[in-house]
Amino acid sequence: MRKPCCEKQEMNKGAWSKQEDQKLIDYINKNGEGCWRALPQAAGLLRCGKSCRLRWINYLRPDLKRGNFAEDEEDLIIKLHALLGNRWSLIAGRLPGRTDNEVKNYWNSHLRRKLINKGIDPNNHKLITHKFHNQTIMSPMAQIIDNIDQPKINGDQKIIIINNNNYEEQVSDGASTGLEDESSYGLPDLNLDLSISIPNSSSQILHHHHHQEEEEEDNNQVHQNPNIHFASSSSTLLLFQ
DNA sequence: AATGCGGTCAACCGCGAATAA
DNA sequence: TTTATTCGCGGTTGACCGCAT
Numbered sequence: 001m002r003k004p005c006c007e008k009q010e011m012n013k014g015a016w017s018k019q020e021d022q023k024l025i026d027y028i029n030k031n032g033e034g035c036w037r038a039l040p041q042a043a044g045l046l047r048c049g050k051s052c053r054l055r056w057i058n059y060l061r062p063d064l065k066r067g068n069f070a071e072d073e074e075d076l077i078i079k080l081h082a083l084l085g086n087r088w089s090l091i092a093g094r095l096p097g098r099t100d101n102e103v104k105n106y107w108n109s110h111l112r113r114k115l116i117n118k119g120i121d122p123n124n125h126k127l128i129t130h131k132f133h134n135q136t137i138m139s140p141m142a143q144i145i146d147n148i149d150q151p152k153i154n155g156d157q158k159i160i161i162i163n164n165n166n167y168e169e170q171v172s173d174g175a176s177t178g179l180e181d182e183s184s185y186g187l188p189d190l191n192l193d194l195s196i197s198i199p200n201s202s203s204q205i206l207h208h209h210h211h212q213e214e215e216e217e218d219n220n221q222v223h224q225n226p227n228i229h230f231a232s233s234s235s236t237l238l239l240f241q
Numbered sequence: 242a243a244t245g246c247g248g249t250c251a252a253c254c255g256c257g258a259a260t261a262a
Numbered sequence: 263t264t265t266a267t268t269c270g271c272g273g274t275t276g277a278c279c280g281c282a283t
Contacts, residue, residue: 014252015277037268053269054252089271100271105250 012046016055020045024052025060058101065097069106077103078111082125 012020027043033056036049045052069077073095080091088100088107095103107122115122 016252035268049268050254050270051252057270058251086272101251104272109249 011048011051013051016047016059020047021055021060024056028056028060054101058099061099063097064099069098069110073098074111074114077107078115078125081107081111081122 023043023045024039027039031042036053039045039049039052040047043052047055076095077091080094084090086104088104092098092100092103112122115125116128119128120126121128
């Protein structure tokens with residue numbers, strides 16, 4: 001049913017030449033974005049519309065920032081990824097001047113490794129742990145996690161929060177609705193503060209003696225352990241230790 | 242100098258969603 | 263409502279580059 005985006009035979013592929021870029025820029029400056037299917041012919045380009053769109057969005061758009069990611073941008077990407085998963089366009093939408101492709105590439109080439117090195121599983125943002133003699137212990141790296149914007153309380157106290165909820169519940173239809181509501185997410189200055197409150201059943205604690213049947217007991221011990229904290233809000237996620 | 246390797250990033254591909262007819 | 267078309271997204275690929283050997 002679905003046709004290839006360009007059934008034309010003689011289409012250029014691969015890297016764009018300066019001349020092609022200029023043609024695309026000139027055309028869009030004159031006619032605006034959109035109607036990508038018809039654009040190549042109108043602009044005199046031997047490219048498929050899809051390729052033109054990608055080139056414009058990821059490279060030629062005048063509002064692109066380009067250059068290295070700042071530290072706060074990195075932190076924001078990590079936090080947003082924890083919330084949204086691989087929804088790069090949504091993440092990029094919160095980073096002015098950045099494209100989804102750029103964010104995705106940066107994640108895959110830098111941030112993934114960075115998290116792994118810190119003992120954090122980049123897929124679920126949980127600490128990487130190892131089972132050892134029926135004990136769950138943190139990896140050595142996890143124990144020396146340093147300052148990727150770690151939420152801390154009163155200096156030395158660190159937060160360990162794990163969220164069992166499927167994020168889809170939290171950001172349901174966020175692509176089209178919820179996330180556009182700045183107020184509900186505290187954006188653009190993304191409010192990801194992890195509130196401290198009474199534990200609930202969906203939260204887990206990561207620590208050395210964690211067993212399922214002990215969870216209740218563990219929770220009760222929280223107030224005695226200054227290093228363990230919970231957040232019960234539906235947007236809880238574990239990011240950092 | 243030549244080669245191999247790993248990292249980066251621009252571009253492509255395939256698919257589902259959205260929209261038009 | 264169904265079918266055709268376009269758009270946008272995320273995953274993947276491959277060219278290029280720098281570094282080590």
